Amino acid sequence: MKQTLFIFLIVSGFASCMQSPSDQVLPILGERDISPAGDTVYPTIPDFSFVDQDSQTVTNATFAGKIYVADFFFIHCPTICPKVKKNGLRIYEKYKNDDRVALLSHSIDIRNDTVAALKRHAEKLGIDAKHWRLVTGDHDEIYGIADNYFSVATEDPDVPGGFDHSGRLILVDKNRHVRSFCDGTNAAEVDRFMKDMDLLLAEQFPK
Amino acid sequence: MTKIKHLGAVSGLFALFLVAACQPNPYKEGERLYKVNCSNCHMDHGEGLHALIPPLAGADYLKNNRDQLPCLVIHGIHDTIVVNGKVYAEQMPGVESLSEIQVANILNFINTSWGNQNQPFMIEEVRTLLKKC
Numbered sequence: 209m210k211q212t213l214f215i216f217l218i219v220s221g222f223a224s225c226m227q228s229p230s231d232q233v234l235p236i237l238g239e240r241d242i243s244p245a246g247d248t249v250y251p252t253i254p255d256f257s258f259v260d261q262d263s264q265t266v267t268n269a270t271f272a273g274k275i276y277v278a279d280f281f282f283i284h285c286p287t288i289c290p291k292v293k294k295n296g297l298r299i300y301e302k303y304k305n306d307d308r309v310a311l312l313s314h315s316i317d318i319r320n321d322t323v324a325a326l327k328r329h330a331e332k333l334g335i336d337a338k339h340w341r342l343v344t345g346d347h348d349e350i351y352g353i354a355d356n357y358f359s360v361a362t363e364d365p366d367v368p369g370g371f372d373h374s375g376r377l378i379l380v381d382k383n384r385h386v387r388s389f390c391d392g393t394n395a396a397e398v399d400r401f402m403k404d405m406d407l408l409l410a411e412q413f414p415k
Numbered sequence: 416m417t418k419i420k421h422l423g424a425v426s427g428l429f430a431l432f433l434v435a436a437c438q439p440n441p442y443k444e445g446e447r448l449y450k451v452n453c454s455n456c457h458m459d460h461g462e463g464l465h466a467l468i469p470p471l472a473g474a475d476y477l478k479n480n481r482d483q484l485p486c487l488v489i490h491g492i493h494d495t496i497v498v499n500g501k502v503y504a505e506q507m508p509g510v511e512s513l514s515e516i517q518v519a520n521i522l523n524f525i526n527t528s529w530g531n532q533n534q535p536f537m538i539e540e541v542r543t544l545l546k547k548c
Contacts (some may be wrong), residue, residue: 288455294464
């Protein structure tokens with residue numbers, strides 16, 4: 209009986225290491241289509257244009273040749289945002305000297321989260337716009353693009369703070385494909401997510 | 416026989432570890448309420464978040480402003496405050512649905528966790544302070 213338990217512990221120890229073998233390739237997420245010519249077409253992040261905490265325009269071109277982590281938040285969020293930001297900071301700290309990686313946080317509170325407010329927020333988080341953009345923009349464009357990132361963003365007067373949104377972190381590759389995501393409030397999931405980021409870097413920036 | 420002794424020693428150590436790990440939390444209900452209502456912002460170990468959210472672990476504010484704490488939990492705070500020498504001019508929503516007992520439990524959990532050793536609140540005291548909000 210003791211022996212069985214021991215073996216079980218060993219096996220489960222190994223199993224937990226095996227979840228991300230290094231030769232694994234991350235899938236492209238989302239529903240694929242077949243084009244008239246018969247090619248498989250994967251969903252991509254559409255064109256966008258937002259403004260960041262330094263009043264700089266941020267478009268897809270900002271992330272050309274990079275992988276990036278996207279999320280949705282608002283400054284006066286009484287619920288999950290601080291935890292997501294805390295985990296976002298872990299990602300920021302790990303990759304802040306790596307120009308192949310960036311972060312992009314969309315505010316869904318267009319009215320209150322002005323560029324000046326985003327600037328203050330960024331300063332209090334101690335982050336640099338070159339690596340972590342906090343953006344605002346056209347209401348419909350922001351709420352619309354949340355769908356492309358498989359995230360929820362809706363205005364809902366019945367939830368605390370007035371906005372309903374998922375605390376997801378979404379990993380986008382160089383080709384605008386979504387490759388991974390995690391619950392940004394959960395530190396263990398974010399650990400796994402950072403392993404996915406390393407896998408994607410190895411795939412898209414071969415030595 | 417030696418194996419069994421060995422096992423006994425190991426499980427003894429393990430039990431000790433469990434006791435040690437559980438010790439700082441005599442306020443189980445307070446801990447649960449903290450997780451639900453406060454930990455999203457002040458974090459699991461009361462560490463806060465940079466210049467945005469002040470810490471509760473080791474916070475001098477808890478001692479210096481003890482009498483304000485019950486009202487702060489119920490009604491929130493939107494002020495310029497100093498915590499451990501750092502200025503915060505942020506805003507925190509209150510949780511008006513908490514009962515007096517729940518407020519006392521949360522505050523007592525905070526006051527005795529993460530190295531904090533502040534005097535606990537009695538229900539009577541919380542009730543009196545809340546009347547003055």
